[in-house]
Amino acid sequence: MCRAQEEEDERYSEAVRRRPELGLEQKCMKCKERSAVLIIRIGDAFCKDCFKEYFVHKFRAMLGKKRLIYPGEKVLLALSGGPASSSMFQQVQEGLSRDAPKKLRFVPGLVHIDEGAVRRQSLKEREKMVAEMESVLKMSGFPYQIIALEEVGRYRAVIQVFNLPSSVVQWVSKDIPDMADDYKAAVDGFLGHHTGVENAESGSRTCVQTKLAELSIEEPEPAASTGTFCLPSAQSTQALKQLFDSVRSLTAKEELLHTLRSHLLVHTARAQGYSKLMLGDSCTRLAVKFLTNISLGRGAFLAMDTGFSDRRYGDVVLVRPMREYSLKEISFYNQMFLVPTVFSPALNSKPSEKGSIHQLTETFINKLQSDFPSTVSTVYRTSEKLNVASSVEGPESVSAARCLFCLCPLDTRVEKASAFHATLISEHLSQRKSLDLPEAAVKKCCAESEERRCCKKPAARGSTTSRADERLNLLDLLCYGCRVTTKDLTTLDHLPHYVRSEADHRTHRTAMKKEIQEFLLHENADLEYVLKT
Amino acid sequence: MEVATRMRQNRHTLMLLARGCASLSLATEARPESNCGCAELLTGGGGGTWMFWRNLNTMPVCCNSCLEKNAVLKRPKTGHSLCKECFFTAFEEEVHQTIMSGQLFQRGETVGIGASGGKDSTVLAHVLKVLNERHDYGLALLLLSVDEGITGYRDDSLETVKRNQQQYDLPLKIVSYEELYGWTMDDIVKQVGLKNNCTFCGVFRRQALDRGAMILGVDKICTGHNADDIAETVLMNVLRGDIARLRRCTAVATGSEGAIPRCKPLKYAYEKEIVLYAYFKKLDYFSTECVYSPNAYRGHARAFLKDLEALRPSTILDIIHSGEHLSVKEDVRMPVQGNCSRCGYISSQALCKACVLLEGLNRGLPKLGIGKHQKLHHKLLAQEPLTEQERRKLKVLDL
Numbered sequence: 001m002c003r004a005q006e007e008e009d010e011r012y013s014e015a016v017r018r019r020p021e022l023g024l025e026q027k028c029m030k031c032k033e034r035s036a037v038l039i040i041r042i043g044d045a046f047c048k049d050c051f052k053e054y055f056v057h058k059f060r061a062m063l064g065k066k067r068l069i070y071p072g073e074k075v076l077l078a079l080s081g082g083p084a085s086s087s088m089f090q091q092v093q094e095g096l097s098r099d100a101p102k103k104l105r106f107v108p109g110l111v112h113i114d115e116g117a118v119r120r121q122s123l124k125e126r127e128k129m130v131a132e133m134e135s136v137l138k139m140s141g142f143p144y145q146i147i148a149l150e151e152v153g154r155y156r157a158v159i160q161v162f163n164l165p166s167s168v169v170q171w172v173s174k175d176i177p178d179m180a181d182d183y184k185a186a187v188d189g190f191l192g193h194h195t196g197v198e199n200a201e202s203g204s205r206t207c208v209q210t211k212l213a214e215l216s217i218e219e220p221e222p223a224a225s226t227g228t229f230c231l232p233s234a235q236s237t238q239a240l241k242q243l244f245d246s247v248r249s250l251t252a253k254e255e256l257l258h259t260l261r262s263h264l265l266v267h268t269a270r271a272q273g274y275s276k277l278m279l280g281d282s283c284t285r286l287a288v289k290f291l292t293n294i295s296l297g298r299g300a301f302l303a304m305d306t307g308f309s310d311r312r313y314g315d316v317v318l319v320r321p322m323r324e325y326s327l328k329e330i331s332f333y334n335q336m337f338l339v340p341t342v343f344s345p346a347l348n349s350k351p352s353e354k355g356s357i358h359q360l361t362e363t364f365i366n367k368l369q370s371d372f373p374s375t376v377s378t379v380y381r382t383s384e385k386l387n388v389a390s391s392v393e394g395p396e397s398v399s400a401a402r403c404l405f406c407l408c409p410l411d412t413r414v415e416k417a418s419a420f421h422a423t424l425i426s427e428h429l430s431q432r433k434s435l436d437l438p439e440a441a442v443k444k445c446c447a448e449s450e451e452r453r454c455c456k457k458p459a460a461r462g463s464t465t466s467r468a469d470e471r472l473n474l475l476d477l478l479c480y481g482c483r484v485t486t487k488d489l490t491t492l493d494h495l496p497h498y499v500r501s502e503a504d505h506r507t508h509r510t511a512m513k514k515e516i517q518e519f520l521l522h523e524n525a526d527l528e529y530v531l532k533t
Numbered sequence: 534m535e536v537a538t539r540m541r542q543n544r545h546t547l548m549l550l551a552r553g554c555a556s557l558s559l560a561t562e563a564r565p566e567s568n569c570g571c572a573e574l575l576t577g578g579g580g581g582t583w584m585f586w587r588n589l590n591t592m593p594v595c596c597n598s599c600l601e602k603n604a605v606l607k608r609p610k611t612g613h614s615l616c617k618e619c620f621f622t623a624f625e626e627e628v629h630q631t632i633m634s635g636q637l638f639q640r641g642e643t644v645g646i647g648a649s650g651g652k653d654s655t656v657l658a659h660v661l662k663v664l665n666e667r668h669d670y671g672l673a674l675l676l677l678s679v680d681e682g683i684t685g686y687r688d689d690s691l692e693t694v695k696r697n698q699q700q701y702d703l704p705l706k707i708v709s710y711e712e713l714y715g716w717t718m719d720d721i722v723k724q725v726g727l728k729n730n731c732t733f734c735g736v737f738r739r740q741a742l743d744r745g746a747m748i749l750g751v752d753k754i755c756t757g758h759n760a761d762d763i764a765e766t767v768l769m770n771v772l773r774g775d776i777a778r779l780r781r782c783t784a785v786a787t788g789s790e791g792a793i794p795r796c797k798p799l800k801y802a803y804e805k806e807i808v809l810y811a812y813f814k815k816l817d818y819f820s821t822e823c824v825y826s827p828n829a830y831r832g833h834a835r836a837f838l839k840d841l842e843a844l845r846p847s848t849i850l851d852i853i854h855s856g857e858h859l860s861v862k863e864d865v866r867m868p869v870q871g872n873c874s875r876c877g878y879i880s881s882q883a884l885c886k887a888c889v890l891l892e893g894l895n896r897g898l899p900k901l902g903i904g905k906h907q908k909l910h911h912k913l914l915a916q917e918p919l920t921e922q923e924r925r926k927l928k929v930l931d932l
Contacts, residue, residue: 251845291771295841295848299855357844364837368772372830378774385776385865411858416634417785419854422801423847425630429623430598430613480854484847 030054038332048336055325055333059091060102062321068309069276069319071105076274078265079112081133081342085280087330088322090339092278093140106276110137110144111268113261117149117240118253119345123231132342147268150232150240152260152496243494250356252488253347255296259405259482260496269316281306281320284327284365287379292361298481300411303387312407326376403479404503405486411479420480467492473507598623605813609805609846617813624810628660628798629668635785637796638753640671645751647742648676648697648705650690653757655697655818656807657799661755662701675749676701679741680709681734682717686824693819700817708745710737714891722825725899730825732903733894736886740878746793758797761804761838764852768834777867783856792879803849883910898924 026036028047036045046054063069077092079085095104112133116126130146137144247253269277281289286306293305304310310318322330334341347356354360369375401410414420470492475483492500513520594604596616604614608623615623631637638644646661648654658676665672678694681687691707698705711717714737722730746754763783770779781787786796799807811818841848861867872878873885880886886902889910893901898919901909912919 249845291768294767294771294855295852297847297851297854299852300858300860302855302859354840354844357841357848360837360840360844364833364840368833375772379771382771382774382776382779385862387860387862411854414857417631417636418857419801419850421634422627422631423850425627426608426611426623426801427613429626430608430611430615430619480851484845484851 037336040329040332051333052337055329056091056094058324059088059321060095060104062308062324063104064102066308066319068317069106073106073276074109074272074274075106075276075278075319076109076111076265076269076272077278078280079110079133079137080280081112081129081136081344082280083330083334083339083341084282084285084322084325084327086136086339086341087325087334088278088280089140090334090337091321108142109272109274110140110142111265112137112144112146113264114146114148115257115261115344117232117237118244118257119347121345127231129342129344136340136342145268147264148232149257149260149264150236152240152264152498239494243496246490246494248488248490250347251296251358252485254356254358255482255485257347262406266313266316275316277316277318279318279320280322282322282325282327282330283380284376286320286323286383287376288358288362288365290379290383291365292358293481295357295361296481297484298408298479301388301406301408301479301481302383304408306383312402323380401477403482404474404477404499404506405482406479408479412483470503474503477503477506606809609809610803610850612846620809620813624802624806625660625663625667627801629664631785631801632664632670632798635796637755637786637798638670638672642752643673643675643750645675645677645706645746645749645754646703647754647756648678648694649757650678650693650697650819651757652807652811652816652818652820653759653762653799653804655693655757655816656811656814657755657757658697658701658703659814659816660810661798662703675704675706675751677742677745677749677751677754678705678707679738679745680707680711681738682710682719683824684719686821687718689821690819693817696817706745706749708741708748710741713737713741713744714887716891716894718825721894721899724894724897727825729900729903733890734825736890736902740885740887743792743878751793754793754795755798756795757799759799759802759804759807760849760853761842763797763800763856764849765831765834765838767852767856768838769831772830772834776861776865779856780859780861783853801850801853 026045028034028036028050029045030050031047034047034049037048038051039045040051040054069075077085077089079089089110092104092108094100095102096108097103112130114126114130114133116129121129134144134146137146244253244256247256265277269275290302290306293299293302298305304312306320306323308320308323310320312318333339354363365375365379402408403410412420471486474492475486478486489495594614596602596604596619597613598615598619602616602618605617606620607614608620644661646654646658648658658674661672661674664670665674676694676698678691680691694705694707697703709717718730718734721733725733742754766782767779770776770782785800786794810816838849838852841852845851868881870879870881873880873888874883875888876885878885878887882889884892890902893899909919909923
């Protein structure tokens, strides 16, 4: 076992030994006056007031230290109703209240996504849960919106919106310098830009919005301020259920749900001009997610998937301010200060420990945590030390191909000595009779898939494309992790329209590009791709 | 003896295969003269294996690859059904691919195969010999074994290695802890007890292999680490927060850091497929757990990985893919590699771990090398005496 861990465990046992007999008469280790009510970490006893102060301070300190959110910026809080996000919601409310010492200065909005259709809830149950959620959201006085997951089926152009304009991405990288090199300048820049946009009604942001308005759908958006929830049509619920029924494994279902939810959240943020999206992932949650994502083959994106900020969408930045709280702390806080939470059922009907990789990992981490109390913090600290793969970041990434599902830069263009190629070889070798030299085998693998979407049939969109081809084409557009998920889909027919049409579109563009390759002056003519619409 | 080993091995193979059957169902070996449509013959299997054979398909399945013969197994890695010959070809070809794409060897090199007598190293030795002839790598292969001095475990497994030496006609060199360090593992356990003994064994073995290789003058060492081992190590390093090892543990070859470069040609081979290969090739290998209980913490990671594999067989390679694509922040402090000032072996400290452990053993302070005691290194180097308090801390508590 690791030395660091051994030491920590040693310290733990020492702390346990040193700890005076626990009892009601023990004093808070901070104010040393009031009697302690709970123990956080190892042997640190806090009274109720000091615990609250500690909890509140941690939230502000996190946001203050990272300096990512600007005064007056519109921030959308994604609330599931679970303990962590409810606690985050409460912290924001607290921080914005008039008598808060270091007042938060952003403009919050709330969004809840109702996933009842995939969580096997009846209409009645869903209505009840939505009503419960609504009453919680209403009290805050912030603008809020409750959206059904079925909405993903409505948006025909979400993905195109995602990829929108390189101008959006460039704008981001230009105006918001990385981290707090010069926060003040960044804030000034932000404010200047903000008013500029509002006054002149020009600039990329407005551009995005007009485009969005054009692209999005027949039905008008619900009013920006407060969206009253209307149950989705039975038809769209059916379509969503069909999609999830076509997924073979619970693991893939969880991943698919995560993908669709992210799309919907980012779309909502964009449509209403929010530039930050706050997620309530706790430290415990992130440690589980970290290990889960490693098992899912998403190692290249760990920094994005579990880091404090996530810029994969360009104009909407994901922020995780709850990442230093353990789930235990959060639960204690919620219970002591009566933070309302809303329960939502799990994805599978029969809860079991070994249903999906997600559940398996969660059970594993929790079990280990009870034996080795430093597990979660160690995994969390490991995640702190990673960043987005260098090959994947940098100026080229603006135009580099991104995964159709998760918007991460593709990690499948790798050299031959890799696990990815090893799987291709294995699949090739165990399928058809082949006495080819394996050298050729790999080439053949690639060549074949290219041949299939070859330029001879560029207009193969629609009826003439066979299913196998469509699958191959789709896989080509995905990162390693999303490929693995897609392999568990029995059919692609039920994927939301925007995903399929964008896949078609990209495949078509690749074919076109191949045809004109020799006339292109820059290898990097993908910029043109981004500007196409 | 021979028979007893065989039987034990056979039972072990079946046990290994039966474990986590969800992803692996082994069809029976077809009769040599049988063709598609012919009834299948059950081989092997005593009473204890009945559960295992029960899950067989009664209908013969055609091999997915040659489309002619009856399939005898379902590949744990891909789920395809293959006949024996196609499986051998695929397995060997994949190892060949790993060797070629990773440029593991150069023509004319002498390569030492770390041989423990277990399934991985036995299969590695066999496959390397076959590939070396088939593809004319031009390598001189030899077997390299370490005798830790564990009665009832290593002495038996070394017998297997000696048989392998004759079967494969490869030279064999055995280096022992006793000659290198003056301690056998049996003696160490007597002093240290069963708690941290694996630390001693692991650290000493790494060096012993290098020293043996130096004695033989080999250019490279290759070890039988399989895909499961590597995935497990990735998980372990995450759980331990060992970022430096996390970054390098998926490398197929480690060159610059050590005295002699090492590589893992079975990096992408599933443990289950290695067992299948050994089983169908009827390879002679030794299979007993070490008598000094296995490392408990690693056991957690191992059990977790098995559960993951049962849910989704590709997980093992998925984890390796993840490990290959991790990217560490530039500002994270990494240990700087230097050399041990006593023995000259690579070390990030003034004294290498093996020297500290050895010093602890010789001074009767076995905990010297367990945990962090770098502050004491200069005292050790200067041969200064330790204070009574320090001594007390480093002794084993007698319970």
